Amino acid sequence: MFFIIGIFIAIFLSLLLLVKAKKTRADKILFIWLILISVLQIFRYFYVSGYFFDHPNWLGIELVLPVLHGVLLYLYVIEITGNTIKKKGNVFLHFVPSIILLVLTIPFFQLTNEQKILVYQNNGEGFEWFVFIEGLIVVISGLAYSIWSLIVINKHQKNIEDIFSNTEKKKLQWLKTLSIGNGVIFILALFFETNVTYTAIAFLVLFIGFFGINQLNIFYSNKDALETLDREQLIENKKVNSNKISKKSVPKEKYAKSGLTKEGVSEIYAALKDVMDKKAYYKNPELTLVELAKILNVHPNYLSQVINEIENKNFHNYINGLRIKEFIKLASIEENKKYTIISIAYDCGFNTKSTFNKYFKLQTGKTPTDFFNS
Template sequence: MLYLAGIIITFFLVAILASKKNKSEADKILALWLFCTGFHLFLYYLHYKKDFASFPFLLGFELPMPLVQGPFLYLYTSALTNQNKSKKYNWLHFLPFIIAVLVLMPFFTLSFQEKLKVFENDGKGYENLILILYSAILISGIAYALLSLQKLSKHRKNISDQFSFNEKINLRWLQYLILGSSIIWLVVIFYEDQYIFSFVVFYLMFIGYFGIKQVGIFTNQTVSENFILNVSSNENVEIENILEKVKYEKSSLSSEELLSIHQKLTQIMETEKLYKNPDLTLAELSQKLNVHPNVLSQVINSAEGKNFYDYINLQRVEEFKKLILLPENQKYTLLSIAFECGFNSKTAFNRNFKKATGLSPSEYLKWFFLNT
């Protein structure tokens, strides 16, 4: 019953994704991934019910199916984090699966009775081929899980360089998804099929729930394109100035230019307190300063020794330390003042405050009043 429920839920999720408006690349990959996994689960269900006689031509097709799991996980991670640049070569990730199908073709062309006899005799006559296929499946699964984690790590660095918040876009659930995939491969090594596919059913529910909820994080435009489009809409900025600044994207700043931009940054932070915007991004701040985002990132990294995320949140922490001491703010809670400073969650506030001061907000206040 569990497997049948998993099959129904999986294809239901595929239908939801297929009917979704404005489907992203990640949605399309997820729909195809779920379809292939649902089909694989269906093939196992036929084994479980010993009902392959109803679909004799399908017997054996489940053997190479695990080889698509790793590539789909990797491509889905790449699409979600906007790192799938060489799309026309995506099919190469499925080359091991294609090769496995071709190698197994002599088996597929056997009659149903002949194939059934092979299965009943634990793959007699195909022992070496099964061993090679099993090894390839394990290598593929583990390798793609590691590659997916690498993509996710790069994504987190990217959002720290471009966003002042990360609670909704850090894709922590995707990390659990990748780790779940790794656990499945461990289950494959040590347990029998019924345990593997029971775990797969719950894994599919997890994929479907979070995958359908997921929204885009980065647009398909590059930073340079966004910068030009955003800034060129400002009538006070000439296109020549824009192009001149774009040149800095891959070049180093002189110390004078870096110092000048840093002074402007410090001034605008003091006067306009842009960090109070909880959704502030590097692109928005660079537009305010009329510099390319990559230039601003370089200035913050060099002059402040921090990425954009840490720099902005340090500004918020410093603002909180000022506001909390004002008599008129004594009636407010610590969290309400933190929100006023630009934090958008209690978790983000506590984490960044402790990172900056080494103390929790309440510990800091106790320490402050004991030492004044």
């Protein structure tokens, strides 16, 4: 029964992606992954219900498909995190294990229908070598790609703090959980019967559906609800053309290596302090390193270097530190006592209560309530 639920949810989510306007490459990969899950669940239901034995021509088709789970998860993760594989040859390499398995299934497909049924009914008798190799490749591949996906996500989480001032909606925690869940499925495959694994896959589909609906941009085109990653900011941070501060402060020979002299660092930092003191750009909750670099007319890498060297912080921590200082200043004014703590925090540039509380305690060692009561 649970197979049927998983099938319908996977097909439903696939249709949502199919009709979605302005589909990204990540959307297309997720669509293929959901179709794969649907097909596997349908084939499993056919096997359990005995339909396969009435129509043996279908037997064996599902043998190659499970190895694609991990591959599609990984390709989806790298698209979401802005690390698109540009060379088609590199993408092809990820499908080599499935091609190997496809070649190994040729002897099975050469059997008569009666022989195929006997192989299935006798737990792979005569093809024990294939069952072993297939199980090994599927489990190793699934676990490897789940771990690889987690590494990419963790790297992404560190990178976004160098670019975005507010990262709460860009950390992709749901995608990390999805990667862990995918890995758990392949661990279950090592110790439990196939039905348990397919039940776990159905739960994975439920997870994708639940969190996908909450992450509105996955299944619907809604620019205002974009909660994963501002891809354009990341790309621009990598590609934006360099602008000199002055010929003295940034020597030509060092410029190609993104090198700055002490004069250059001091000049950029002075300009940064000036715009922050006078214009308070940190109050913009969507402020990014790229935007601030444009305001200062410097390369984002230079600005990031200056903040790291002088403030000993990344861009994210630096901006949120300024927001906390501004919050303490505003909250200490008597006439502002009529406003709630969180409303003042929002005025200072925070866009979530959890981020505000985290950085307030990080900077002061106390909660906002304890701080003002002490």
